[in-house]
Amino acid sequence: MKFVLLWSDVLFFLLLAVAIGGGIWASRVEHLRLSWRKVGTHRVGMAAATLLVAFVAVALLDSLHYRERLPGEQDTYAVEVRSALDALLTGLRTRTEKTYSAPLATHSFAKETLDGESRDFPRLKHAGAHLGSDLAAHETDIAHKLVQGLGMGLVVWLVFWLAGAPLRRAAPHLAWTVAFATLLMLCLAAGPVAMLAQGYHVLGTDKVGQDVLYLTLKSIRTGLLIGTLTTLIMLPAAVFLGLLAGYAGGWIDDVIQYLYTTLNSIPGVLLIAAAVLMMQVVIDTHPEWFATSAERADARLLALCAILGITSWTGLCRLLRGETLKLRELEYVQAARALGVSGLRILARHILPNVMHIVMIAIVMDFSGLVLAEAVLSYVGIGVDPNTISFGTMINTARMELAREPMVWWSLAAAFVFMFVLVLAANLFADVVRDAFDPRVVK
Amino acid sequence: MLAYLIRRLLYALPILIGVNVITFTLFFVVNTPDDMARMQLGVKRVTPEAIEKWKVERGYDKPLFWNAGAEGAGKVAETIFFAKSVKMFALDFGRADDGRDIAREIRLRMGPSLAVAVPVFVLGLFAAISFALLLVYFRASYLDFAGVVLCVAMMSISGLFYIIGGQWLVSKIWHLVPISGYAEGLTAAKFVILPVIVSVLAGIGSSARWYRTIFLEEYTRDYVRTARAKGLSERFVLFRHVLRNALIPILTGAVVVIPALFMGSLLIEAFFGIPGLGSYTIDAINAQDFAVVRAMVFIGSALYIVGLLLTDISYTLADPRIRLQ
Numbered sequence: 001m002k003f004v005l006l007w008s009d010v011l012f013f014l015l016l017a018v019a020i021g022g023g024i025w026a027s028r029v030e031h032l033r034l035s036w037r038k039v040g041t042h043r044v045g046m047a048a049a050t051l052l053v054a055f056v057a058v059a060l061l062d063s064l065h066y067r068e069r070l071p072g073e074q075d076t077y078a079v080e081v082r083s084a085l086d087a088l089l090t091g092l093r094t095r096t097e098k099t100y101s102a103p104l105a106t107h108s109f110a111k112e113t114l115d116g117e118s119r120d121f122p123r124l125k126h127a128g129a130h131l132g133s134d135l136a137a138h139e140t141d142i143a144h145k146l147v148q149g150l151g152m153g154l155v156v157w158l159v160f161w162l163a164g165a166p167l168r169r170a171a172p173h174l175a176w177t178v179a180f181a182t183l184l185m186l187c188l189a190a191g192p193v194a195m196l197a198q199g200y201h202v203l204g205t206d207k208v209g210q211d212v213l214y215l216t217l218k219s220i221r222t223g224l225l226i227g228t229l230t231t232l233i234m235l236p237a238a239v240f241l242g243l244l245a246g247y248a249g250g251w252i253d254d255v256i257q258y259l260y261t262t263l264n265s266i267p268g269v270l271l272i273a274a275a276v277l278m279m280q281v282v283i284d285t286h287p288e289w290f291a292t293s294a295e296r297a298d299a300r301l302l303a304l305c306a307i308l309g310i311t312s313w314t315g316l317c318r319l320l321r322g323e324t325l326k327l328r329e330l331e332y333v334q335a336a337r338a339l340g341v342s343g344l345r346i347l348a349r350h351i352l353p354n355v356m357h358i359v360m361i362a363i364v365m366d367f368s369g370l371v372l373a374e375a376v377l378s379y380v381g382i383g384v385d386p387n388t389i390s391f392g393t394m395i396n397t398a399r400m401e402l403a404r405e406p407m408v409w410w411s412l413a414a415a416f417v418f419m420f421v422l423v424l425a426a427n428l429f430a431d432v433v434r435d436a437f438d439p440r441v442v443k
Numbered sequence: 444m445l446a447y448l449i450r451r452l453l454y455a456l457p458i459l460i461g462v463n464v465i466t467f468t469l470f471f472v473v474n475t476p477d478d479m480a481r482m483q484l485g486v487k488r489v490t491p492e493a494i495e496k497w498k499v500e501r502g503y504d505k506p507l508f509w510n511a512g513a514e515g516a517g518k519v520a521e522t523i524f525f526a527k528s529v530k531m532f533a534l535d536f537g538r539a540d541d542g543r544d545i546a547r548e549i550r551l552r553m554g555p556s557l558a559v560a561v562p563v564f565v566l567g568l569f570a571a572i573s574f575a576l577l578l579v580y581f582r583a584s585y586l587d588f589a590g591v592v593l594c595v596a597m598m599s600i601s602g603l604f605y606i607i608g609g610q611w612l613v614s615k616i617w618h619l620v621p622i623s624g625y626a627e628g629l630t631a632a633k634f635v636i637l638p639v640i641v642s643v644l645a646g647i648g649s650s651a652r653w654y655r656t657i658f659l660e661e662y663t664r665d666y667v668r669t670a671r672a673k674g675l676s677e678r679f680v681l682f683r684h685v686l687r688n689a690l691i692p693i694l695t696g697a698v699v700v701i702p703a704l705f706m707g708s709l710l711i712e713a714f715f716g717i718p719g720l721g722s723y724t725i726d727a728i729n730a731q732d733f734a735v736v737r738a739m740v741f742i743g744s745a746l747y748i749v750g751l752l753l754t755d756i757s758y759t760l761a762d763p764r765i766r767l768q
Contacts, residue, residue: 258457258458258461261458262458262461262462262465263465264747265458265462265744265747265748265751266462266465266466266740266743266744266747267703267706267739267740267743267744267747269709270724270736270739270740270743271740273724273728273736274466274469274470274736274737274740275469277728277731277733277736278469278470281478281479282478285478285481368598368599372601372602375601375603376601376602376603376710379603379710380709380710380713380725380728381728381729382728391601395601395603395607399607402607402610402611402615403615407611412607416600416601416603416604419601420599420600420601420604423598423599423600423601424595424596424599427595427598427599428595431595
């Protein structure tokens with residue numbers, strides 16, 4: 001086994017490190033700690049945060065990449081890049097059927113000519129194989145596994161609950177009840193799914209027989225990466241230019257304003273489309289840059305993040321410029337200037353900490369929009385690489401399925417429901433964060 | 444006023460030039476015309492002659508910025524930059540890769556785009572304001588809370604879901620309107636009604652919630668307290684005072700998108716088969732027709748700048764305290 005560190009993994013880990021480091025820093029600063037406490041005591045905020053942590057955990061598992069060692073020869077490794085999540089879900093990944101099958105079905109969705117004459121729904125290769133010919137036991141088997149799964153979920157939750165005891169003791173005023181209630185629901189949902197997934201395709205299979213549950217779980221990483229890396233990539237430029245424009249004024253301000261007005265005036269989708277088309281040409285004409293197809297797909301994902309970042313930094317930059325213009329005239333900044341503190345130091349020490357709440361709010365507010373944008377862009381064909389599993393590519397491949405008779409609804413439904421839960425949690429969390437950090441909101 | 448307008452239009456010029464330079468860099472410097480030709484003709488098995496022929500046919504065989512071989516003004520004029528970018532200021536967009544005149548296509552496709560975009564704009568604004576008013580009227584009640592929850596939930600649903608769900612429910616199950624297509628004249632209504640409803644529904648969540656906060660902010664003003672103290676009924680305060688004053692930021696904020704309505708909506712038009720500018724752009728993106736994408740970027744930016752200008756003018760019309768200088 002050889003570990004593979006894709007660029008997006010590096011950035012994702014970096015982001016997590018920044019988040020953890022920021023958390024430690026925030027816990028030392030009085031007003032930030034108070035604001036975060038407000039988020040923590042908010043019931044909706046805690047519930048949404050729990051869901052988001054679950055999503056991040058899946059994405060994290062999916063970011064630990066490796067290449068399997070091929071048996072026999074020395075030092076040769078498989079071409080496919082797998083992740084820890086793939087390893088966990090080996091069963092789901094390898095048990096592919098021939099084509100569509102409904103959730104929990106034992107028979108294929110399409111009729112086939114079976115041994116000679118009769119046309120009927122063939123048995124699936126893997127789903128329900130353990131039943132043998134005893135099809136009458138199908139429903140009792142499902143019920144059996146369901147109850148087992150619920151029990152298992154409850155046990156797992158109890159473990160979490162016991163493990164969380166020190167947390168609850170350390171910060172008793174936070175809304176832990178809601179957090180653990182959300183976790184309980186997650187466990188009770190995941191338990192049966194995990195049990196059933198061993199014998200069936202819980203969310204059915206898609207056109208080429210891949211398990212839809214596997215695809216949805218893999219999509220989470222792509223969605224999260226687009227939502228977070230885009231902000232991470234654009235953040236330094238937006239913050240630096242915004243502060244500089246507001247503080248320096250004069251021609252520097254004019255140039256920066258001109259820059260963002262120009263970028264802003266190009267219709268976002270078109271700029272993204274143009275840039276992605278160009279990126280595609282660059283990637284296609286330089287196949288020697290990428291050792292594996294995973295690396296190529298990864299490069300395209302990062303390029304998309306960068307392009308989305310270029311089109312979306314203008315809003316934050318303008319906000320920061322406006323805020324800096326205000327802060328520049330305050331007495332403490334004037335005092336610092338009178339004492340001879342250099343401009344860069346004033347920006348870093350006195351202005352930056354006081355606009356961090358705007359940055360914070362922008363990060364969480366942008367996230368949900370970006371996840372939704374990924375689906376639309378991939379649908380239009382200017383999103384992630386078609387080989388990257390994402391909500392957008394799932395919807396794209398499933399779009400004609402509703403026209404079938406009877407219709408194939410499960411892959412669309414799975415993608416939309418997972419995306420809805422992720423975006424809803426992000427939206428709710430963003431609202432709570434904004435209320436906690438925005439000084440204008442007075443309750 | 445006139446002097447202000449002229450100054451603003453002059454200010455728009457460098458922005459348009461900037462847009463042009465950005466797109467030109469994206470399309471011609473990051474990728475040379477050779478790369479594009481190879482892409483169009485297939486990456487492998489392509490002869491240098493075929494590339495040369497492709498470039499000559501589309502006028503990409505000239506130097507980028509400076510033609511040293513030409514005479515006089517031709518040094519500047521006979522370059523890709525002049526032929527492809529500068530001419531756009533004269534609204535000369537040239538031809539698409541399939542040989543059709545882009546300007547003519549744009550004229551033909553503007554109608555269908557507007558037929559969808561204008562009703563979406565008007566109805567969307569009306570629906571969002573009405574919904575926000577309803578929430579504000581019942582503010583701080585369970586109805587208000589449920590309404591806000593509904594808004595957040597609707598915001599969290601992917602736009603693709605509204606489109607796919609709407610087509611499936613209305614066209615496939617209920618057989619009310621055709622799934623996609625377009626016709627000229629009054630029969631267009633049959634094709635336009637579903638895309639309009641879908642887009643209004645998809646947009647109402649975020650805008651209604653936004654308008655609600657604007658209304659609520661207006662409620663905290665002193666004149667509202669005065670109006671109540673005079674003994675005016677709550678309904679009168681809401682519709683006569685709050686609504687009128689809150690409409691100013693809402694309407695002036697909406698003005699910026701009016702010119703961009705010409706561009707149509709990429710997604711809606713692609714899904715519903717409406718032959719507007721949005722689907723034209725999507726087709727161009729899929730066919731990698733750079734000439735069309737470049738033209739659409741230029742028009743889109745120009746319309747956005749017009750929108751900004753209209754916003755400033757509408758501020759003065761709505762609020763007599765603001766003077767343009």
